[in-house]
Amino acid sequence: VTATAIAPELADRGGEIEIAPGRETYLTAKTSFLSWALTTDHKRIGVLFFFGTSLALALGGAFAIALRTEHLSPGRTIMSAVGYNRMFTLHGVTMVWLFMIPSIPSAFGNFLLPIMIGAKDVAFPKLNLLSVYLYLAGAALVLGGMLVGGTDTGWTFYAPYSSVSPTAVVPVVAGVFVIGFSSIVTGLNFIVTTHTMRAQGLGWMRLPLFVWALYGTSVIQVLATPVLGVALLLVGIDHAFSWGMFDPARGGDPVLFQHLFWFYSHPAVYIMILPAMGVISEVVCTFAHKNPSSYKAIAYSTFGIAFVGFLTWGHHMFVAGMSAFDAGAFGILSMLVAVFSAIKVVTWVATLRRGSIALKTPLLYVFAFLFLFVFGGMTGVAVATTSLDVHWHDTYFVVAHFHFIMVGGTLTGWLAAVHYWFPKVTGRLYPERLGVVSAVLVFIGFFLTFFPQFLLGNGGMPRRYYDYPPQFQTLHVVSTCGAWILGATMLFTLTYLAWAAVRGERAPANPWDSRSFEWRAPSPPPPHNFVDPPSFEHGAYDYTRPLETAS
Amino acid sequence: MDFVRALLGLPPAGTTLADEIDRLHAIVISVTMISATLVFVAAFWFCVRYRRRFAGQLTKHITIPLAGELTVIGGILVSFVAFWIVGYRQFLNLVSAPSGAAVAYVTAKQWMWTFEYPDGTSTNDSLVVPVGQATKLAMISRDVIHSLYVPAFRIKHDVLPGRYTTVWFRPTTPGRYPIFCAEYCGTEHSGMRAEVVVLSEKDYADWQSSRVASGTVSMAQTGASVAARRGCLACHTLNGAPHVGPTFSRLYESTVRLEDGRTVVADEAYLTRSMMDPMADRVAGFASVMPTYRGVLSPADTGAILELIKSLRDAEIAAGVTLPHLEVAAAPDAGEVTGGKDGAP
Numbered sequence: 001v002t003a004t005a006i007a008p009e010l011a012d013r014g015g016e017i018e019i020a021p022g023r024e025t026y027l028t029a030k031t032s033f034l035s036w037a038l039t040t041d042h043k044r045i046g047v048l049f050f051f052g053t054s055l056a057l058a059l060g061g062a063f064a065i066a067l068r069t070e071h072l073s074p075g076r077t078i079m080s081a082v083g084y085n086r087m088f089t090l091h092g093v094t095m096v097w098l099f100m101i102p103s104i105p106s107a108f109g110n111f112l113l114p115i116m117i118g119a120k121d122v123a124f125p126k127l128n129l130l131s132v133y134l135y136l137a138g139a140a141l142v143l144g145g146m147l148v149g150g151t152d153t154g155w156t157f158y159a160p161y162s163s164v165s166p167t168a169v170v171p172v173v174a175g176v177f178v179i180g181f182s183s184i185v186t187g188l189n190f191i192v193t194t195h196t197m198r199a200q201g202l203g204w205m206r207l208p209l210f211v212w213a214l215y216g217t218s219v220i221q222v223l224a225t226p227v228l229g230v231a232l233l234l235v236g237i238d239h240a241f242s243w244g245m246f247d248p249a250r251g252g253d254p255v256l257f258q259h260l261f262w263f264y265s266h267p268a269v270y271i272m273i274l275p276a277m278g279v280i281s282e283v284v285c286t287f288a289h290k291n292p293s294s295y296k297a298i299a300y301s302t303f304g305i306a307f308v309g310f311l312t313w314g315h316h317m318f319v320a321g322m323s324a325f326d327a328g329a330f331g332i333l334s335m336l337v338a339v340f341s342a343i344k345v346v347t348w349v350a351t352l353r354r355g356s357i358a359l360k361t362p363l364l365y366v367f368a369f370l371f372l373f374v375f376g377g378m379t380g381v382a383v384a385t386t387s388l389d390v391h392w393h394d395t396y397f398v399v400a401h402f403h404f405i406m407v408g409g410t411l412t413g414w415l416a417a418v419h420y421w422f423p424k425v426t427g428r429l430y431p432e433r434l435g436v437v438s439a440v441l442v443f444i445g446f447f448l449t450f451f452p453q454f455l456l457g458n459g460g461m462p463r464r465y466y467d468y469p470p471q472f473q474t475l476h477v478v479s480t481c482g483a484w485i486l487g488a489t490m491l492f493t494l495t496y497l498a499w500a501a502v503r504g505e506r507a508p509a510n511p512w513d514s515r516s517f518e519w520r521a522p523s524p525p526p527p528h529n530f531v532d533p534p535s536f537e538h539g540a541y542d543y544t545r546p547l548e549t550a551s
Numbered sequence: 552m553d554f555v556r557a558l559l560g561l562p563p564a565g566t567t568l569a570d571e572i573d574r575l576h577a578i579v580i581s582v583t584m585i586s587a588t589l590v591f592v593a594a595f596w597f598c599v600r601y602r603r604r605f606a607g608q609l610t611k612h613i614t615i616p617l618a619g620e621l622t623v624i625g626g627i628l629v630s631f632v633a634f635w636i637v638g639y640r641q642f643l644n645l646v647s648a649p650s651g652a653a654v655a656y657v658t659a660k661q662w663m664w665t666f667e668y669p670d671g672t673s674t675n676d677s678l679v680v681p682v683g684q685a686t687k688l689a690m691i692s693r694d695v696i697h698s699l700y701v702p703a704f705r706i707k708h709d710v711l712p713g714r715y716t717t718v719w720f721r722p723t724t725p726g727r728y729p730i731f732c733a734e735y736c737g738t739e740h741s742g743m744r745a746e747v748v749v750l751s752e753k754d755y756a757d758w759q760s761s762r763v764a765s766g767t768v769s770m771a772q773t774g775a776s777v778a779a780r781r782g783c784l785a786c787h788t789l790n791g792a793p794h795v796g797p798t799f800s801r802l803y804e805s806t807v808r809l810e811d812g813r814t815v816v817a818d819e820a821y822l823t824r825s826m827m828d829p830m831a832d833r834v835a836g837f838a839s840v841m842p843t844y845r846g847v848l849s850p851a852d853t854g855a856i857l858e859l860i861k862s863l864r865d866a867e868i869a870a871g872v873t874l875p876h877l878e879v880a881a882a883p884d885a886g887e888v889t890g891g892k893d894g895a896p
Contacts (some may be wrong), residue, residue, distance in 0.1 A: 246714025460702025
């Protein structure tokens with residue numbers, strides 16, 4: 001038995017499949033520590049990133065639980081104001097740069113991109129290894145900065161506060177600066193790989209949609225991240241040597257920092273969400289057993305988002321002292337970028353119509369994604385409405401909005417990916433019933449945590465508040481309970497996945513009976529991805545006929 | 552409206568603009584919740600209706616027709632643009648103070664607010680204003696960025712170091728309304744609170760007379776002595792006579808023609824920018840000789856000079872003196888769009 005499709009009825013029973021004796025997988029080819037530490041195999045690099053980002057998620061999640069617990073009562077509950085300010089900074093930095101940005105592209109993108117385009121590896125395997133070590137070095141600097149006292153500027157590092165904050169700003173901005181290079185290197189690698197290493201006959205319009213999503217993401221990573229690097233470098237220099245770059249008393253301009261920062265950090269939300277959208281496209285088509293209702297709409301809207309996403313950064317600054325004309329222009333451009341997201345949502349839902357739908361865990365996560373993303377996205381339209389943003393800016397409404405769309409979207413997309421590609425990566429099946437429980441509880445926990453925060457923001461509760469007026473306590477308590485449910489569910493999920501990776505049932509090569517290209521390789525794939533040269537004649541979304549087996 | 556506010560958890564409305572903003576809020580949020588629910592329900596219904604009947608079930612190749620796609624996209628775009636049009640009109644009202652609004656000066660620092668009034672008095676924990684009167688706040692920070700936020704008034708604006716920003720409101724009901732700092736500013740950020748105290752006309756008059764009795768120097772008087780001490784009056788006259796720099800007389804809220812052909816209204820933002828960065832917006836016909844006062848004038852002194860200039864807004868015209876063109880438009884109603892004018896550079 002090698003690379004090809006397994007009878008679906010066998011897949012439904014979990015199968016009694018053993019890997020053919022003597023067949024090497026990428027996991028078993030070499031097993032020494034160095035074979036992992038110095039690997040240039042894109043699959044192993046993907047796995048390394050998966051462990052790194054999952055650890056970051058656990059850490060950032062633990063910070064979040066502590067922050068929410070602090071808010072059980074006004075004033076001090078479990079930590080001081082100084083501790084709280086440092087913790088929300090670390091929560092943001094860890095979640096944004098150590099988890100969300102690399103979570104899907106660096107882990108799943110690395111693992112799947114070459115397989116999806118029929119290549120043996122990425123274009124620059126050694127650069128790929130470098131990106132792992134840049135990530136680790138950056139993470140070490142950020143977490144080391146935490147050990148030497150932490151920083152209290154918020155993940156946005158707004159000047160001039162970040163220039164004068166009495167905390168360890170320099171190691172943290174240096175860490176993020178280094179992680180930025182990891183991001184750039186990965187993006188560059190993906191762009192070149194997609195351009196130059198597609199298998200013969202695999203034109204752009206035949207690529208799996210996940211590849212389009214990764215490509216769009218990579219373009220943003222390469223173009224936007226250098227601006228973040230510049231902005232953080234200036235903050236670091238200002239903090240360490242007092243050059244007064246953002247100090248108005250010496251001719252600097254504090255608002256300039258915000259422009260530089262958001263020029264990266266707004267597109268960065270698309271770095272986080274586009275790969276998740278790619279996952280959703282794959283999962284919807286596989287479990288609906290149907291072609292996407294408009295391949296072109298999904299592929300092109302990716303570029304609409306990537307391009308217009310660069311022109312909306314000013315909507316973070318409506319009340320920061322920009323002219324009314326600028327506010328209007330950034331407002332309408334922000335509306336435009338929302339339209340591209342809406343196109344994707346409509347296309348996914350239409351794809352389900354007249355499909356043959358199997359409601360498995362990954363698809364349940366798609367449902368969670370759809371609700372959180374549409375609700376979060378529409379509240380994005382609400383905060384892009386300039387007069388309403390004046391009231392909501394820097395309140396819990398904004399916190400709830402970006403957690404719904406950015407975190408909710410990325411987290412549910414990531415969890416869908418984890419479950420969907422679990423058999424591909426590990427060669428084993430996750431327990432379906434536990435998966436369903438986890439998907440339902442993640443949704444409930446997430447909704448309970450962040451929905452009350454919309455109401456808090458309406459009521460005027462500013463964000464980054466250690467202490468708060470007592471009328472907000474009830475909603476804070478509900479939100480904290482939600483966070484506990486979400487935290488416990490995440491622990492539960494990671495536990496059964498860890499168990500299944502070792503003890504789960506053996507998976508067939510293509511347990512979902514998917515047409516997408518990565519499922520034509522064995523599970524887990526051999527070191528060079530394919531045993532026989534793969535055939536891409538059958539389209540990635542052609543469910544009108546059974547998949548011909550290659551051998 | 553009060554029912555909608557209760558449903559959305561909004562605080563009671565305290566200004567003339569709050570009602571229409573809350574109405575738009577309710578509409579936008581309803582559309583948000585309805586569309587999220589519709590998408591969810593549609594997806595769920597498809598999952599039931601088109602559930603897989605047997606393993607390996609195949610499907611037809613179906614795509615949305617282009618016309619259908621364009622209709623959906625067009626519909627979405629139209630509703631988003633409608634939000635933008637209504638919201639942007641409201642935004643212009645929120646940032647454009649009516650001419651003739653009373654002014655109070657706000658100084659922010661870690662972690663307290665100071666409010667100064669033209670009569671020369673100041674308060675720390677509360678900003679006192681009369682009901683029904685448009686009040687403009689001219690705000691500056693002494694250290695990092697802060698943000699003045701009054702939830703009940705639906706207003707918020709960042710308070711920057713080195714530059715004045717403004718925000719305005721016209722309170723409708725006497726009462727006490729909390730002020731929060733909305734821009735993270737360090738350890739005691741969440742403790743940086745104050746309140747707006749809106750008094751009835753009679754109470755306000757009582758409050759004012761009780762303060763004037765204490766015999767303070769008005770801000771305009773302080774401004775005159777600061778202007779003399781700092782050398783402003785060496786080049787700028789107070790009586791409209793031409794000199795090295797533009798006269799202060801009838802300058803405030805007049806339309807000024809600049810060297811590069813643009814025109815600006817001489818409001819708080821323009822006047823303070825001219826003190827801190829004189830070459831940025833140089834008035835036509837004057838030599839570029841003014842030094843910067845950045846780091847020289849304290850926020851209090853800057854506010855005092857502003858008050859001096861404002862006190863000369865309706866000064867007598869001296870015989871034979873050419874004055875800058877005055878803006879003659881009547882003070883607009885709160886509900887009117889007055890057009891966008893830059894709040895800051």
